[in-house]
Amino acid sequence: MKNFLPVTITKMSGAGNTFSLIDARKGSAWEDIEKHLGMTRANFAKLVCDRVLGVSTDGLLLIQSGGDGFDFVWDFYNNDGSTAEMCGNAARCAARFCYENLESSNPEKSTLKFKTGAGLVTAQILGDGKIRVRMPEARFIQERIELKTKSSSTEEFALVNTGVPHLVQKIHNIADATSLKEMAREARSHHDLRPSGANVTFYAEDSRGKIKAVTFERGVEDYTLACGTGAVAAALVYAKETSEKQVEVQMPGGLMQVVFLEGDSHPLMIGDAVFVGEFKYNLEVVG
Incomplete structure (x- = not known):
């Protein structure tokens, strides 16, 4: 593991609910790192979210390549490694993360579609850190x-x-x-x-x-x-x-x-999504 570059993790907050986000699209650095990780994503989530050995977040969100009408696919884990079909605050953070970091080639595309465990989630960038999410059926x-x-x-x-x-x-x-x-x-x-x-x-x-x-x-x-x-x-x-x-x-x-x-x-939810920081997570802690 020491031969691999640290993985880049972006920490974001949606109304105080914090998440670690990783670009896990095809061709990303994460794709190569994961092949040599030696642990499941669930166990990696527990480590990354940890308050001592990680970046102290409520969850881990891996953003994967889209397709079939979706811009992106997400893989979400709580900080204990369990999965959740949907997280509204994570949806807002994912939308801003993807819009500002992964959609630079198309900055005018302010509406993004995510494939989640709860189905299609659509998010619209409103500006000033505000995101409107069309939630799953309530x-x-x-x-x-x-x-x-x-x-x-x-x-x-x-x-x-x-x-x-x-x-x-x-x-x-x-x-x-x-x-x-x-x-x-x-x-x-x-x-x-x-x-x-x-x-x-x-x-x-x-x-x-x-x-x-x-x-x-x-x-x-x-x-x-x-x-x-x-x-x-x-x-x-x-x-x-x-x-x-x-x-x-x-x-x-x-x-x-x-x-x-x-x-x-499908209700609409409007709230903030803010960047906390970017971390180069040293993979020696899992080696």
């Missing part, structure tokens, strides 16, 4: 589900899928989520939701059309600063209750706007 799996937990007898949620499954619960004050972490940890892998489990998202109304939310994420196994699919999940449940078509969702790491279009089950 739907209710169960409008009301009760789960018995050790930490608090029975809890009631809405179970929705916004690219990945979310248990959503309305609470009085978002600060109350702190005391609900252990309940969320248990609900996230509840036996009634086997085998995949679900993220757990809490939300509280701030004012009409504005909510605050926080998500306990699978793979991270903790609250994250932001979760794009969690923002959409909370907005979906809130919109069902209030009939609001545009919902501002404030998460600990930043603000997102979710728009529900009439007759379209």
Whole structure:
């Protein structure tokens, strides 16, 4: 491994949700490096995302060559090496990364199509670091589900899928989520939701059309600063209750706007995507 150049990793943040991005297209430096890596992408993700031996991110996103109507294909891993079909914040970061780093030959192409585990995701560059993403279909799996937990007898949620499954619960004050972490940890892998489990998202109304939310994420196994699919999940449940078509969702790491279009089950999510830095990751740590 010492004969190979370090792999270039770009660290980005979407509302405080951080990702390591690698250009993994055909002909890239990564393509040669991976052949001699000696480990799976899942294990590499755990190393790269590590807070000591890595660049301390919530996930790893490898951008691969597109085709069949897609500009790019992505391969996404949480920081524990598990996979996720969709991540809204990663979608915004991927869009800006590809637009500014990989689409230099066509700078006027501001709409990009990604093939993800949840299907087609379309992102549009709005400028000033803002990205609008047409999310996967957002739907209710169960409008009301009760789960018995050790930490608090029975809890009631809405179970929705916004690219990945979310248990959503309305609470009085978002600060109350702190005391609900252990309940969320248990609900996230509840036996009634086997085998995949679900993220757990809490939300509280701030004012009409504005909510605050926080998500306990699978793979991270903790609250994250932001979760794009969690923002959409909370907005979906809130919109069902209030009939609001545009919902501002404030998460600990930043603000997102979710728009529900009439007759379209694919909501729009608008939020930021910022570059944190570029790293030359020394592969001696895996040698």
